[in-house]
Amino acid sequence: MNLLIDHLEDCSTPNYFSFAIRCEVCGEFWYSNSIPFSKAGQVTDYVDKKELYDVLYQKEKQRAQLAAAKEAREHFSQCPICRRLVCDSCFLICDEMDMCKECATRMKEAGEPVIP
Amino acid sequence: MLKKLKEIRALNAFAKKQSIGMQRKLMLYWVSMILVVFSTVIFLLSIAGAFSQDDKQLHEVMKLYLKNTQDHLVDHFDNITAKSLNLSKELSREIELELSKEGVDFDEINDDPQLLLHLQEVMYPLVNTTLQTADCNGAYVILNATINTALSDAVNSRSGIHLRYSNLSSSSPVSPTVVYFRGISDIALQKNLELHNRWNLEFDISQIPLCFEMMNATLDRPAENYYWTKRINLKDTWESSMLLSVPIVSSDGTVYGVCGAEISALYFQFSYPMVEDKFGSVVTVLAPIEDNRLVLAKGLVGSVSGTYLDSQESLVIHQGRYFNEYDTGNGKYIGLHKIVPISNSELDDTVWAVAIMVPQDSYVAYIADIKQNWIIAAMILLCILLAFSFFLSRRFVRPITESLKRFQQEEMLEQAMSSGISEVDELAEFLNARARNQRLEQGDLPPNIADLFDQFIERKHLLTTAERNILRYYIEGHEIADIPDLAFISMSTVRKHNRNIYEKLGVSSRDELMLYIDLLRRCGRLNELL
Ligand SMILES: [Zn+2]
Numbered sequence A: 001m002n003l004l005i006d007h008l009e010d011c012s013t014p015n016y017f018s019f020a021i022r023c024e025v026c027g028e029f030w031y032s033n034s035i036p037f038s039k040a041g042q043v044t045d046y047v048d049k050k051e052l053y054d055v056l057y058q059k060e061k062q063r064a065q066l067a068a069a070k071e072a073r074e075h076f077s078q079c080p081i082c083r084r085l086v087c088d089s090c091f092l093i094c095d096e097m098d099m100c101k102e103c104a105t106r107m108k109e110a111g112e113p114v115i116p
Numbered sequence B: 001m002l003k004k005l006k007e008i009r010a011l012n013a014f015a016k017k018q019s020i021g022m023q024r025k026l027m028l029y030w031v032s033m034i035l036v037v038f039s040t041v042i043f044l045l046s047i048a049g050a051f052s053q054d055d056k057q058l059h060e061v062m063k064l065y066l067k068n069t070q071d072h073l074v075d076h077f078d079n080i081t082a083k084s085l086n087l088s089k090e091l092s093r094e095i096e097l098e099l100s101k102e103g104v105d106f107d108e109i110n111d112d113p114q115l116l117l118h119l120q121e122v123m124y125p126l127v128n129t130t131l132q133t134a135d136c137n138g139a140y141v142i143l144n145a146t147i148n149t150a151l152s153d154a155v156n157s158r159s160g161i162h163l164r165y166s167n168l169s170s171s172s173p174v175s176p177t178v179v180y181f182r183g184i185s186d187i188a189l190q191k192n193l194e195l196h197n198r199w200n201l202e203f204d205i206s207q208i209p210l211c212f213e214m215m216n217a218t219l220d221r222p223a224e225n226y227y228w229t230k231r232i233n234l235k236d237t238w239e240s241s242m243l244l245s246v247p248i249v250s251s252d253g254t255v256y257g258v259c260g261a262e263i264s265a266l267y268f269q270f271s272y273p274m275v276e277d278k279f280g281s282v283v284t285v286l287a288p289i290e291d292n293r294l295v296l297a298k299g300l301v302g303s304v305s306g307t308y309l310d311s312q313e314s315l316v317i318h319q320g321r322y323f324n325e326y327d328t329g330n331g332k333y334i335g336l337h338k339i340v341p342i343s344n345s346e347l348d349d350t351v352w353a354v355a356i357m358v359p360q361d362s363y364v365a366y367i368a369d370i371k372q373n374w375i376i377a378a379m380i381l382l383c384i385l386l387a388f389s390f391f392l393s394r395r396f397v398r399p400i401t402e403s404l405k406r407f408q409q410e411e412m413l414e415q416a417m418s419s420g421i422s423e424v425d426e427l428a429e430f431l432n433a434r435a436r437n438q439r440l441e442q443g444d445l446p447p448n449i450a451d452l453f454d455q456f457i458e459r460k461h462l463l464t465t466a467e468r469n470i471l472r473y474y475i476e477g478h479e480i481a482d483i484p485d486l487a488f489i490s491m492s493t494v495r496k497h498n499r500n501i502y503e504k505l506g507v508s509s510r511d512e513l514m515l516y517i518d519l520l521r522r523c524g525r526l527n528e529l530l
């Protein structure tokens, strides 16, 4: 979980929270579902409450980050050989041990990607 | 629950020990109980004197024997005494009558064969009648006179008649023959009597104790004097006898002589037969007591067959609580005695006693026999008790061992069979219930569960190492959701693995997989899956 949180890249806007993880093998980005900020659009109306909203924003962002990590857990594995974070397309299920495409190629291990 | 656990543990201990162990313990318990009871009974019996009963019993029997014998003997001797006293009176009258007819004094009959013959002719019928009527084997009369005062032994020689039975026997139905032992032979010829082969004309009164004294004494009341001599040998014969002596006293107090009856040793033997009792041979003895001794040589002894008595011993008397001991010096007899006053004379102070006795050997043998019987009876009783205890303990242990056997064979009967012991039944019921509960938990298992397990375990070889690692997480109790974090793999990877695992192991869902795992764990076969 911490590994995933560390790899999350912040793509949030003032109105939406969104995170991305990049597969370290193929370089493709995966985006988490964007979550709207509860006070989105009201920022300009209440200048006085800006400080409060900022704190609220940070809290909601943290929660969104956790949710994104949870979401990412569905799709990313850590290659036990190279320790890189890889997407399901780049992660192969092999007989002895699951590993990333590159490691499998290097070690000539046959395997089937989780998602073809 | 703790109690139940203890019971199971106890049963376990039972099962481990052989059933014979319990039976042996029970036997030991029974045997010690029996021994305690047995020795207590023996102890109480010996305190109560059950084992000295024999001496007491002997005392009673002896007392009875002695009383019977004494009664018989006193009757017997009284009869003879009465007849002899009567004989004395009649002789006195007849002699006095004859002397006055002839006109002579008694002193003048010495050296007068004609007068002596005449007197003997007068006396003979009286003596003969006494012999025939009194219960004796001889009768006699001695006059204080002799046929020839000039002879050297004239001082001891006295004229008289002695008639005896000759052919005595205990069982002869033939009436005994009277033989002529002493007296003038003319009378034997007249009466057609056989002379004794040791016949003599006159008596040798030195052979007869107190005879001389009796004839020459001045007695206060001579007619009431009588006494039995100690046993004497009849001169020149092998026979010995006791003689009753009664003085023949004239109306003026002159003692003409003595008369009386004879009881020979042989006659006494026939009259007082030995009695065979369980204690031994009971012998009757009539003997004088001198210095605390029964002097058999001076008395008479009944039939002695079965004993070692030879009628010559002096028996030392040892008084006992229940009976006396009579010691001959080389043999002991036990019995009782009693003083009997058969004589009545100031001249004679012999103390006569009648005794009955049995050889101590035979009594000891009898007691030993009884003791042996006691011991045998006790042993038999002990054996019976031991067998009984063996039987009881086996009977007690059998239901337990049988229940154990049933448990060992796991032959759990739905209806608990009664063992006859409530505790064992309870234990059996409890174990049965537990077994039933176990079966209920596994209630919906198909009957070929073992085959299914085997097949399931066999299929694990189809799994890859990666899949087996996932399976291990499940076996360790993790949920699917835990796996990504634990294995650092995506949930999609986990699902893909799961599909493969289910397919290879032949299960349709994770629930089914978990049921197999659970069952294998219960059966203790889970390690076969890893
Ligand atoms: Zn990739």
Ligand SMILES: [Zn+2]
Residues within 6 Å of the ligand: A079, A080, A081, A082, A083, A084, A099, A100, A101, A102, A103, A104
């Ligand atoms: Zn790799």
